[in-house]
Amino acid sequence: MNLITKFNLILFFTFTISFTIGGYYSYQLTEDNALQQVTDQAELIMQEALAIRSYTVNEIRPLLNKNNDGLFHPQTVPAYSATQTSNLVRKTRPEYIYKEAVFNPTNPRNNATVREEKIINKFKADPKLVKQVGSYTLRGKKSHYIAYPIKITNPKCLGCHSSSENAPKAMLAIYGDKGGFGWKLNEIVGTQIVVVPYKLPAKLARKTFYSFLVALALLFMTLFIVINIMIRILVLKPITVMTQLADNLSKGNITGSELEILGEDEISDLSRSFNRMRRSVIKIIQILRKQKKSGQ
Ligand code: HEC
Numbered sequence: 001m002n003l004i005t006k007f008n009l010i011l012f013f014t015f016t017i018s019f020t021i022g023g024y025y026s027y028q029l030t031e032d033n034a035l036q037q038v039t040d041q042a043e044l045i046m047q048e049a050l051a052i053r054s055y056t057v058n059e060i061r062p063l064l065n066k067n068n069d070g071l072f073h074p075q076t077v078p079a080y081s082a083t084q085t086s087n088l089v090r091k092t093r094p095e096y097i098y099k100e101a102v103f104n105p106t107n108p109r110n111n112a113t114v115r116e117e118k119i120i121n122k123f124k125a126d127p128k129l130v131k132q133v134g135s136y137t138l139r140g141k142k143s144h145y146i147a148y149p150i151k152i153t154n155p156k157c158l159g160c161h162s163s164s165e166n167a168p169k170a171m172l173a174i175y176g177d178k179g180g181f182g183w184k185l186n187e188i189v190g191t192q193i194v195v196v197p198y199k200l201p202a203k204l205a206r207k208t209f210y211s212f213l214v215a216l217a218l219l220f221m222t223l224f225i226v227i228n229i230m231i232r233i234l235v236l237k238p239i240t241v242m243t244q245l246a247d248n249l250s251k252g253n254i255t256g257s258e259l260e261i262l263g264e265d266e267i268s269d270l271s272r273s274f275n276r277m278r279r280s281v282i283k284i285i286q287i288l289r290k291q292k293k294s295g296q
Contacts, residue, residue, distance in 0.1 A: 106180025
Protein backbone atom coordinates (compact mmCIF):
# COMPACT_ATOMS: atom_id res chain seq x y z
CA MET A 1 0.00 0.00 0.00
CA ASN A 2 1.51 3.31 -1.00
CA LEU A 3 1.94 6.28 1.31
CA ILE A 4 -0.90 8.39 -0.05
CA THR A 5 -3.40 5.51 0.29
CA LYS A 6 -2.29 5.03 3.91
CA PHE A 7 -2.74 8.73 4.62
CA ASN A 8 -6.15 8.77 2.95
CA LEU A 9 -7.33 5.71 4.86
CA ILE A 10 -6.29 7.31 8.16
CA LEU A 11 -8.04 10.53 7.14
CA PHE A 12 -11.15 8.62 6.16
CA PHE A 13 -11.31 6.79 9.51
CA THR A 14 -10.71 10.01 11.43
CA PHE A 15 -13.47 11.67 9.46
CA THR A 16 -15.96 8.83 10.00
CA ILE A 17 -15.32 8.75 13.74
CA SER A 18 -15.48 12.56 14.12
CA PHE A 19 -18.60 12.71 11.95
CA THR A 20 -20.38 10.09 14.03
CA ILE A 21 -19.40 11.46 17.45
CA GLY A 22 -19.81 15.12 16.39
CA GLY A 23 -23.13 14.32 14.71
CA TYR A 24 -24.46 12.48 17.75
CA TYR A 25 -23.56 15.29 20.19
CA SER A 26 -24.76 18.08 17.92
CA TYR A 27 -28.07 16.21 17.45
CA GLN A 28 -28.50 15.98 21.23
CA LEU A 29 -27.61 19.64 21.59
CA THR A 30 -30.02 20.89 18.94
CA GLU A 31 -32.82 18.71 20.35
CA ASP A 32 -32.13 20.09 23.84
CA ASN A 33 -32.17 23.61 22.42
CA ALA A 34 -35.48 23.00 20.69
CA LEU A 35 -36.98 21.71 23.93
CA GLN A 36 -35.56 24.68 25.83
CA GLN A 37 -37.10 26.98 23.25
CA VAL A 38 -40.61 25.51 23.54
CA THR A 39 -40.35 25.46 27.34
CA ASP A 40 -39.37 29.15 27.25
CA GLN A 41 -42.30 29.94 24.98
CA ALA A 42 -44.69 28.09 27.26
CA GLU A 43 -43.30 29.85 30.35
CA LEU A 44 -43.70 33.21 28.62
CA ILE A 45 -47.34 32.51 27.72
CA MET A 46 -47.94 31.42 31.31
CA GLN A 47 -46.37 34.64 32.62
CA GLU A 48 -48.56 36.66 30.28
CA ALA A 49 -51.68 34.86 31.47
CA LEU A 50 -50.71 35.56 35.08
CA ALA A 51 -50.12 39.21 34.21
CA ILE A 52 -53.57 39.45 32.58
CA ARG A 53 -55.07 37.85 35.69
CA SER A 54 -53.54 40.39 38.06
CA TYR A 55 -54.32 43.27 35.69
CA THR A 56 -57.97 42.17 35.83
CA VAL A 57 -58.01 41.95 39.61
CA ASN A 58 -56.07 45.17 40.24
CA GLU A 59 -57.35 47.45 37.51
CA ILE A 60 -60.49 46.17 35.76
CA ARG A 61 -62.40 44.77 38.71
CA PRO A 62 -62.24 47.93 40.92
CA LEU A 63 -63.36 50.05 37.97
CA LEU A 64 -66.33 47.88 36.99
CA ASN A 65 -67.37 47.30 40.61
CA LYS A 66 -67.61 51.11 41.06
CA ASN A 67 -70.60 51.04 38.69
CA ASN A 68 -72.67 49.21 41.31
CA ASP A 69 -75.13 48.35 38.56
CA GLY A 70 -76.16 45.06 40.17
CA LEU A 71 -74.94 43.18 37.13
CA PHE A 72 -72.29 40.50 37.10
CA HIS A 73 -69.42 41.31 34.74
CA PRO A 74 -67.37 38.25 33.72
CA GLN A 75 -64.66 40.79 32.75
CA THR A 76 -63.91 41.15 36.48
CA VAL A 77 -63.02 37.44 36.72
CA PRO A 78 -59.31 36.72 36.13
CA ALA A 79 -59.98 33.22 34.76
CA TYR A 80 -62.33 34.79 32.22
CA SER A 81 -59.93 37.52 31.00
CA ALA A 82 -56.92 35.17 30.76
CA THR A 83 -58.90 32.54 28.81
CA GLN A 84 -60.66 35.14 26.68
CA THR A 85 -57.41 36.84 25.55
CA SER A 86 -55.75 33.48 24.92
CA ASN A 87 -58.74 32.46 22.76
CA LEU A 88 -58.23 35.63 20.70
CA VAL A 89 -54.59 34.62 20.12
CA ARG A 90 -55.77 31.13 19.12
CA LYS A 91 -57.72 32.60 16.21
CA THR A 92 -54.40 33.16 14.41
CA ARG A 93 -52.30 30.60 16.32
CA PRO A 94 -54.61 27.65 16.98
CA GLU A 95 -51.78 25.44 18.28
CA TYR A 96 -51.11 27.74 21.26
CA ILE A 97 -53.41 27.02 24.18
CA TYR A 98 -53.86 28.53 27.62
CA LYS A 99 -56.52 26.96 29.76
CA GLU A 100 -57.69 26.88 33.36
CA ALA A 101 -59.06 23.38 33.40
CA VAL A 102 -61.18 22.08 36.30
CA PHE A 103 -63.67 19.28 36.88
CA ASN A 104 -67.27 20.57 36.58
CA PRO A 105 -66.34 24.21 35.83
CA THR A 106 -68.31 27.45 36.10
CA ASN A 107 -67.90 27.96 32.36
CA PRO A 108 -68.20 24.69 30.36
CA ARG A 109 -65.29 25.72 28.07
CA ASN A 110 -63.00 25.20 31.09
CA ASN A 111 -63.99 21.55 31.45
CA ALA A 112 -60.91 19.33 31.84
CA THR A 113 -60.19 16.92 29.00
CA VAL A 114 -59.18 13.34 29.78
CA ARG A 115 -55.51 14.32 29.49
CA GLU A 116 -55.99 17.36 31.75
CA GLU A 117 -57.89 15.20 34.24
CA LYS A 118 -54.83 12.98 34.55
CA ILE A 119 -52.63 16.04 35.16
CA ILE A 120 -55.05 17.36 37.83
CA ASN A 121 -55.24 13.96 39.54
CA LYS A 122 -51.45 13.80 39.66
CA PHE A 123 -51.37 17.22 41.37
CA LYS A 124 -54.07 16.08 43.80
CA ALA A 125 -52.15 12.89 44.60
CA ASP A 126 -48.92 14.76 45.27
CA PRO A 127 -49.52 18.17 46.89
CA LYS A 128 -45.78 18.91 46.81
CA LEU A 129 -45.77 18.78 43.00
CA VAL A 130 -45.67 22.39 41.78
CA LYS A 131 -45.28 21.87 38.04
CA GLN A 132 -45.70 19.23 35.35
CA VAL A 133 -43.92 19.38 32.01
CA GLY A 134 -44.40 17.01 29.12
CA SER A 135 -45.33 16.50 25.53
CA TYR A 136 -48.15 14.84 23.64
CA THR A 137 -49.60 14.68 20.17
CA LEU A 138 -52.40 17.15 19.59
CA ARG A 139 -54.35 16.72 16.33
CA GLY A 140 -51.44 14.73 14.91
CA LYS A 141 -48.86 17.34 15.90
CA LYS A 142 -46.32 17.02 18.68
CA SER A 143 -47.00 19.60 21.41
CA HIS A 144 -45.30 20.54 24.60
CA TYR A 145 -47.07 21.58 27.80
CA ILE A 146 -46.41 23.03 31.21
CA ALA A 147 -49.03 22.79 33.90
CA TYR A 148 -49.39 24.32 37.36
CA PRO A 149 -51.91 23.32 40.03
CA ILE A 150 -54.83 25.64 40.85
CA LYS A 151 -55.11 25.58 44.62
CA ILE A 152 -57.71 27.55 46.53
CA THR A 153 -55.61 29.49 49.04
CA ASN A 154 -57.74 32.64 49.19
CA PRO A 155 -61.01 32.33 51.19
CA LYS A 156 -62.50 35.04 48.92
CA CYS A 157 -62.66 32.50 46.08
CA LEU A 158 -65.29 30.59 48.04
CA GLY A 159 -67.61 33.64 47.81
CA CYS A 160 -68.41 32.41 44.29
CA HIS A 161 -67.13 28.84 44.21
CA SER A 162 -68.35 27.20 47.46
CA SER A 163 -72.06 26.75 46.74
CA SER A 164 -74.75 28.25 44.53
CA GLU A 165 -76.51 29.60 47.66
CA ASN A 166 -73.46 31.72 48.55
CA ALA A 167 -72.71 32.86 44.99
CA PRO A 168 -73.93 36.26 43.74
CA LYS A 169 -77.37 35.99 42.16
CA ALA A 170 -76.27 38.08 39.17
CA MET A 171 -73.52 35.52 38.50
CA LEU A 172 -75.97 32.60 38.71
CA ALA A 173 -78.17 34.44 36.21
CA ILE A 174 -75.36 34.11 33.66
CA TYR A 175 -73.68 30.84 34.60
CA GLY A 176 -76.45 28.87 36.28
CA ASP A 177 -76.03 26.93 39.51
CA LYS A 178 -74.49 23.72 38.22
CA GLY A 179 -70.76 24.17 37.78
CA GLY A 180 -67.84 25.77 39.62
CA PHE A 181 -69.09 25.00 43.16
CA GLY A 182 -68.09 22.75 46.02
CA TRP A 183 -64.50 23.98 46.12
CA LYS A 184 -62.78 23.95 49.49
CA LEU A 185 -59.94 25.97 50.99
CA ASN A 186 -56.50 24.49 50.20
CA GLU A 187 -58.02 22.09 47.70
CA ILE A 188 -56.45 21.58 44.29
CA VAL A 189 -59.35 22.13 41.93
CA GLY A 190 -57.68 22.18 38.55
CA THR A 191 -54.68 23.07 36.46
CA GLN A 192 -53.42 26.08 34.61
CA ILE A 193 -52.00 24.65 31.45
CA VAL A 194 -50.12 26.08 28.47
CA VAL A 195 -49.66 24.03 25.29
CA VAL A 196 -47.22 25.09 22.57
CA PRO A 197 -46.43 23.37 19.27
CA TYR A 198 -43.11 21.61 18.89
CA LYS A 199 -43.06 21.71 15.08
CA LEU A 200 -41.21 24.99 14.44
CA PRO A 201 -38.37 24.62 16.99
CA ALA A 202 -37.95 20.99 15.91
CA LYS A 203 -37.72 22.11 12.27
CA LEU A 204 -35.16 24.77 13.19
CA ALA A 205 -33.20 22.26 15.26
CA ARG A 206 -33.07 19.82 12.35
CA LYS A 207 -31.96 22.61 10.01
CA THR A 208 -29.13 23.60 12.40
CA PHE A 209 -28.14 19.96 12.73
CA TYR A 210 -28.00 19.36 8.96
CA SER A 211 -26.08 22.62 8.39
CA PHE A 212 -23.55 21.46 10.98
CA LEU A 213 -23.14 18.10 9.25
CA VAL A 214 -22.71 19.77 5.83
CA ALA A 215 -20.16 22.23 7.29
CA LEU A 216 -18.26 19.34 8.91
CA ALA A 217 -18.25 17.36 5.66
CA LEU A 218 -17.08 20.41 3.69
CA LEU A 219 -14.31 21.06 6.19
CA PHE A 220 -13.10 17.48 5.92
CA MET A 221 -13.31 17.51 2.14
CA THR A 222 -11.20 20.69 1.99
CA LEU A 223 -8.73 19.21 4.46
CA PHE A 224 -8.61 16.00 2.45
CA ILE A 225 -7.84 17.83 -0.80
CA VAL A 226 -5.29 20.21 0.77
CA ILE A 227 -3.48 17.40 2.64
CA ASN A 228 -3.36 15.27 -0.53
CA ILE A 229 -1.89 18.12 -2.59
CA MET A 230 0.61 19.01 0.18
CA ILE A 231 1.78 15.41 0.58
CA ARG A 232 2.24 15.08 -3.17
CA ILE A 233 4.22 18.34 -3.47
CA LEU A 234 6.18 18.28 -0.23
CA VAL A 235 6.86 14.58 0.29
CA LEU A 236 6.08 12.35 -2.67
CA LYS A 237 7.63 14.49 -5.44
CA PRO A 238 11.09 14.88 -3.75
CA ILE A 239 11.06 11.19 -2.75
CA THR A 240 10.33 10.12 -6.36
CA VAL A 241 13.22 12.30 -7.65
CA MET A 242 15.54 10.91 -4.95
CA THR A 243 14.52 7.33 -5.77
CA GLN A 244 15.27 7.89 -9.45
CA LEU A 245 18.68 9.39 -8.68
CA ALA A 246 19.54 6.58 -6.25
CA ASP A 247 18.42 4.08 -8.85
CA ASN A 248 20.70 5.63 -11.48
CA LEU A 249 23.61 5.76 -9.05
CA SER A 250 23.15 2.12 -8.07
CA LYS A 251 23.47 1.25 -11.76
CA GLY A 252 26.75 3.20 -11.95
CA ASN A 253 25.22 6.10 -13.83
CA ILE A 254 26.98 9.19 -12.39
CA THR A 255 25.60 11.74 -14.82
CA GLY A 256 22.74 14.09 -13.96
CA SER A 257 22.54 16.96 -11.54
CA GLU A 258 22.33 17.07 -7.77
CA LEU A 259 19.03 17.35 -5.90
CA GLU A 260 17.63 20.83 -5.63
CA ILE A 261 17.48 21.98 -1.97
CA LEU A 262 14.31 23.92 -1.22
CA GLY A 263 13.57 25.35 2.23
CA GLU A 264 14.73 24.11 5.60
CA ASP A 265 12.69 21.05 6.44
CA GLU A 266 13.40 17.35 7.00
CA ILE A 267 13.13 16.62 3.26
CA SER A 268 15.77 19.27 2.42
CA ASP A 269 18.04 17.81 5.17
CA LEU A 270 17.59 14.40 3.59
CA SER A 271 18.30 15.85 0.12
CA ARG A 272 21.46 17.53 1.43
CA SER A 273 22.69 14.24 2.99
CA PHE A 274 21.71 12.43 -0.17
CA ASN A 275 23.73 14.88 -2.30
CA ARG A 276 26.76 14.41 0.00
CA MET A 277 26.42 10.65 -0.19
CA ARG A 278 26.04 10.86 -3.98
CA ARG A 279 29.23 12.96 -4.25
CA SER A 280 31.15 10.39 -2.14
CA VAL A 281 29.77 7.46 -4.16
CA ILE A 282 30.69 9.25 -7.43
CA LYS A 283 34.25 9.84 -6.09
CA ILE A 284 34.59 6.15 -5.14
CA ILE A 285 33.24 5.07 -8.52
CA GLN A 286 35.69 7.42 -10.27
CA ILE A 287 38.66 6.10 -8.20
CA LEU A 288 37.63 2.53 -8.91
CA ARG A 289 37.33 3.24 -12.63
CA LYS A 290 40.80 4.93 -12.65
CA GLN A 291 42.34 1.96 -10.83
CA LYS A 292 40.68 -0.36 -13.29
CA LYS A 293 42.09 1.64 -16.21
CA SER A 294 45.68 1.80 -14.78
CA GLY A 295 45.48 -1.92 -13.96
CA GLN A 296 44.85 -2.75 -17.63
C1 HEC B 1 -67.12 37.10 41.98
C2 HEC B 1 -67.17 35.66 41.81
C3 HEC B 1 -65.89 34.93 41.71
C4 HEC B 1 -64.84 34.92 42.59
C5 HEC B 1 -64.70 35.69 43.90
C6 HEC B 1 -63.87 33.98 42.05
N1 HEC B 1 -64.35 33.44 40.90
FE1 HEC B 1 -63.48 32.05 39.80
N2 HEC B 1 -64.86 32.19 38.41
C7 HEC B 1 -65.99 33.00 38.48
C8 HEC B 1 -66.70 32.93 37.24
C9 HEC B 1 -67.97 33.65 36.90
C10 HEC B 1 -65.98 32.07 36.42
C11 HEC B 1 -66.27 31.69 34.96
C12 HEC B 1 -65.46 32.63 34.07
C13 HEC B 1 -65.60 32.36 32.59
O1 HEC B 1 -66.67 32.61 32.02
O2 HEC B 1 -64.60 31.91 32.00
C14 HEC B 1 -64.84 31.63 37.18
C15 HEC B 1 -63.92 30.72 36.71
C16 HEC B 1 -62.84 30.28 37.44
C17 HEC B 1 -61.93 29.27 36.99
C18 HEC B 1 -61.98 28.56 35.65
C19 HEC B 1 -62.75 27.28 35.77
C20 HEC B 1 -64.25 27.49 35.82
O3 HEC B 1 -64.80 27.17 36.87
O4 HEC B 1 -64.82 27.92 34.79
C21 HEC B 1 -61.00 29.13 37.94
C22 HEC B 1 -59.81 28.17 37.92
C23 HEC B 1 -61.35 30.03 39.01
N3 HEC B 1 -62.48 30.70 38.67
C24 HEC B 1 -60.60 30.16 40.14
C25 HEC B 1 -60.88 31.13 41.10
C26 HEC B 1 -60.01 31.39 42.21
C27 HEC B 1 -58.70 30.66 42.49
C28 HEC B 1 -60.57 32.39 42.91
C29 HEC B 1 -60.00 33.08 44.12
C30 HEC B 1 -58.72 33.71 43.97
C31 HEC B 1 -61.80 32.75 42.22
N4 HEC B 1 -61.97 31.96 41.13
C32 HEC B 1 -62.70 33.71 42.68
C33 HEC B 1 -66.36 33.72 39.57
C34 HEC B 1 -65.56 34.00 40.65
